[in-house]
Amino acid sequence: MNLDTTRAICRVAELSDPGTRAFTIGSGDWPLKGFVVRQGNQVFAYLNRCPHAGHPLNWQAHDFLTLDDALIICRSHGALFDISTGLCVAGPCGGAHLRSIAVRIEHDYIMLVDDPDVLAGQLA
Numbered sequence: 001m002n003l004d005t006t007r008a009i010c011r012v013a014e015l016s017d018p019g020t021r022a023f024t025i026g027s028g029d030w031p032l033k034g035f036v037v038r039q040g041n042q043v044f045a046y047l048n049r050c051p052h053a054g055h056p057l058n059w060q061a062h063d064f065l066t067l068d069d070a071l072i073i074c075r076s077h078g079a080l081f082d083i084s085t086g087l088c089v090a091g092p093c094g095g096a097h098l099r100s101i102a103v104r105i106e107h108d109y110i111m112l113v114d115d116p117d118v119l120a121g122q123l124a
Helices: 116-123
Strands: 008-011 019-025 032-039 042-047 088-090 103-106 109-112
Touching: 008 019, 032 116, 042 103, 042 109
Parallel strands: none
Antiparallel strands: 008 109, 019 032, 032 042, 103 109
């Protein structure tokens, strides 16, 4: 198996369904900080930054979902986001979107499609 480990986030099997995982990938002073969400056979990835105030969404390492696992929640201001689209459906940033990050599944790993250092600069 020839796997580009600089783009690997985690194995799909490491995520519950639904489940989330934060990641920091890249080099330099400003690595890419995001998170992935598994929902069934699909995986979505977003920048770990609330569009309302720029805060990270999670309070604990890999905790991004509401108690019923139905939505992504910003732990700072309680904004709620659709898992599959990143659309804010309730809260202070209603109608805004989380910044999505393109991922693919390769050899059971969730992989960034693009170079993490380039992405970090584009999404900063």
